[in-house]
């Protein structure tokens with residue numbers, strides 16, 4: 022009988038591992054084969070929760086929904102992350118989208134990336150005009166013209182033209198701040214508060230067109246993709262999403278430049294996407310909402326963040342109930358990104374998060390949580406807050422009657 026067997030027979034087997042660690046025998050010698058650790062790659066790990074708690078199935082939203090943040094179309098041509106074509110490629114037909122919308126009580130989808138110039142006119146005709154009040158389209162800047170000497174004026178005129186063609190607002194992608202460069206695709210990064218865009222921001226204010234702006238990205242994308250990164254798998258799957266190192270500004274520098282734009286254009290209304298792009302720090306978002314009365318936020322692709330801090334999130338919704346808009350970032354056939362794929366399940370998860378106090382459920386329709394390995398908790402908002410978040414706040418910003 023060796024030492025280990027002796028321990029087991031005396032009822033002290035549990036400490037056997039510790040004895041082995043202490044150098045009495047190597048681990049492999051000491052442990053029977055069954056209890057030896059087996060390697061398992063992180064990518065293959067799909068734990069199923071054993072927790073038995075209530076599961077509420079919220080098939081339809083309590084109030085008609087305006088989804089302020091969707092992508093039904095994209096620029097037909099882009100290079101180094103910069104959209105270079107006025108024309109769009111379309112991700113879904115009105116018919117297939119309307120089927121989901123009707124099932125899920127979605128009154129309207131706002132397609133933020135509707136192109137510009139002739140491309141925008143085509144998008145508006147295909148969706149907004151063909152199905153009134155079911156689709157609204159935003160325009161995007163024509164960065165391809167950036168090097169023209171009169172770009173500031175041209176861009177302001179392009180906004181006026183887009184308004185005449187039916188655009189409801191302007192979308193700024195994270196292109197500004199993280200991709201667009203002095204020579205468009207090369208050179209130094211162009212700053213978010215570059216004065217060349219001032220006439221564009223002002224024109225949006227004059228025409229009552231809200232600016233839906235995406236600045237920066239999750240804070241984990243600005244730290245090394247290593248074993249300490251809570252979004253390691255996501256960044257490992259999409260290395261180009263990392264803004265760590267290189268000549269990228271910090272998250273704080275990006276948000277500061279953005280805030281200077283808000284301060285300089287108080288008559289322009291901004292919908293700051295992805296919970297002000299700092300859902301990991303709602304104190305920061307609150308501070309900015311207090312500071313800038315022209316700022317609102319949407320919740321698109323961030324219920325994973327909001328739902329892992331349900332008490333803080335609920336207070337945030339209570340305090341800023343007039344400033345938060347429902348959005349998802351939904352993209353038809355965007356299967357590669359389950360947190361924003363346009364389908365019934367995605368909307369049911371959002372509704373469950375907002376309307377129930379269910380515990381510990383998936384924030385995306387995926388086998389493994391795609392934005393970090395955790396699950397979320399519902400925040401059970403009151404009817405009056407739900408109605409503002411689902412449509413009231415968006416209707417006010419878009420000048421609609423629901």
Ligand SMILES: [Zn+2]
Nearest residue numbers: 090091092350
């Ligand atoms: Zn988006």
